[in-house]
Amino acid sequence: MSTSIATLHDVSKRFKVFTEKTLKERFLYFNSAREHAQEFWALRDVTLEIPLGSTLGLVGHNGSGKSTLLKILGGIFQPTSGDVLRRGRMAALLELGAGFHPDMTGRENIFLSSALVGMSKKETQRHLEEIIDFSGIEQFIDTPVKFYSSGMYVRLAFAASIFSDPDLLLIDEVLAVGDEPFQAKCLSKIREFQREGRSIVLVTHSSATIREFCDQVAVLDRGKLRFAGETHAGLDVLNGIYAESSKLDSRPQADAHIRGVTVKPSRVNATGEVPLGASLAVSIDLDLREVAEPATVEVRFVAGSGQLAYQLSSRDLSLEIPEGAQSVTLAFDLKDQHLGGGEYQVGVELIDGFQRSVAKRNRAAAFFVESAPFGQGTARFDVTGSVS
């Protein structure tokens, strides 16, 4: 007897995109119908096992097939070939508030929403107090949801779908909803699910979320499964793929001016993360032909959450790029880093003498900083505490 809650065997999914829809067009283009149908493979021979009670993170680029895989698992899409097997009760949180009707009250929408995840009216009634309590919008529960703020809307939607007692929960990037206290509530609900032995498959772009919640990672790259297994190794594979594609980004025709960007930490720990206090050497190769002088360069560190952690301009350091230079290498040595844990993308922008942005690369390089034992955010401190 296997110990998985779901298995995918050689699953492939092909999409066909037809452009014409009316009878007239079908008739006119009958002979060339094949040319009008574009097809592409969203998934190719994916074999994956989701162990019982595990939390699997599904990661990859945009368009790598993560959501398609999730929808196939949820029964929304049928695979073109291959087998998908599943057992137990499943709930899919692919979009918050799917099926909500704006003219119905919050309470009525709770019933609709929980019926969509397969709950009976009785079950919903039993959990109604809990759901309303969890959403934290008791006062407005009998108001049509069209009058809700977007925050209230997603809170209600999340609460309405999470109480369905699933054995397998599918989540598609919907964890980052509501304000911070509500997010904390959602995350602690997920933890509770984990303790109760429920299995979770979650699609996310945030390495931090993966690190925090998942014990398994599956990495998809252009429809193919590149890795499935333990979290750290999986994130390494993912970073490899990201690095590959940033190399592709630097093809000369994309932006001729920023030739290459590298980040070298002075030391890394066992898992390849930059420890506290290490220094970062950022080196930027530039081609300055046909750029109005004097040019300046900006470097940005962007955290996994998309938040700007640090920005530095060559002008801040009064770095003068010599006049008439065609090929230049700028080097910054950032000492004694105190960044918060997680992934950082290095962005580089070249600005010419007329203050115009000449070239820009948002994901020119990336590095990982080890997580702090306490505290959150893009900065890190050594902290001592006392109570008096």
Add this chain to the structure above:
Amino acid sequence: MFEREALISDSSVATQRKIAIQALPLARVSQNTGFIFGLPSSYAEIWHYRDLLGQLTRREIRAKYKASVLGILWSLVRPLVQLLIYYFAIGQVLGAARSIPDFAIYVFSGLTLWGLFVEVLTLSPQSLLSNGGIIKKVYVPRELFTLSAIANALLNFGIQLILLVIFTFITGAVPPLAEIGYGVLGLAIVIVLTFGLGLLISAINVYVRDLEHLIGVLLTIFFWLSPIVYTFAFVKTTLQGFWLELYLANPVTVAVMGFQKATWRAGSEALDTWPDDLMTRLIVALVVAVVFTFIAQRLFSRMQRSIAQEI
């Protein structure tokens, strides 16, 4: 960190869940589209989601009458206006009322059942498309959207039926209870038939959207092919043999007549208004409708597999 440890510690809830799940077989995630063997599972699944049907129906009704003062009473306006037009234009001006006793009740009876048929078929081209938001994000048996269109139409039908019964009481033409079987059979035929047709229309319209335009035209034609504003007695005098049988082969025609027989007292008194062996024809029509709908549902089961990506 504390949380992680709690995770590892084998709480009994988790163990119990694990044992319970391991006892379940791994099942294929897709509708069994086998023509015969997939049948029970299809209907079991629909039954499982029956509470959702109620919710979807409520939502549709809410959407239709939002912010209108009269609300659901509007559903009566259309049939009543139709009744007035046919009553005066065909009944009084063209003189049909002279040969058809209680003409108003007769017309309203026919319009009530025909209205049910029309409403479901008018809603069905959009029933999948307009629920794309749900279909693309959650798996539910897609037959539910057609069923909720039927439930919606049945609500209007119910209101009209009550009105019809009140009319019969006011005019003193209360139909005899003995004929009620005809009405029930007629209604059953329409419900079963519209379920099958609605499924096919909703699925095909996802791929070829011309269907919704075609439906309107066909419904106009078929309105005149059923005895709603004229009686079968007129038909009998104009059509013979094969053509008469062809006219009667339309299950909706038979259903409408059954319904009229049950609700229009004047008709049950005058025997020659109905074709011979109407009861047999009703039963045959129902059997045909049931078989058709079974086949339609199996076809739908196949078509619905790729619907989420086509909408």
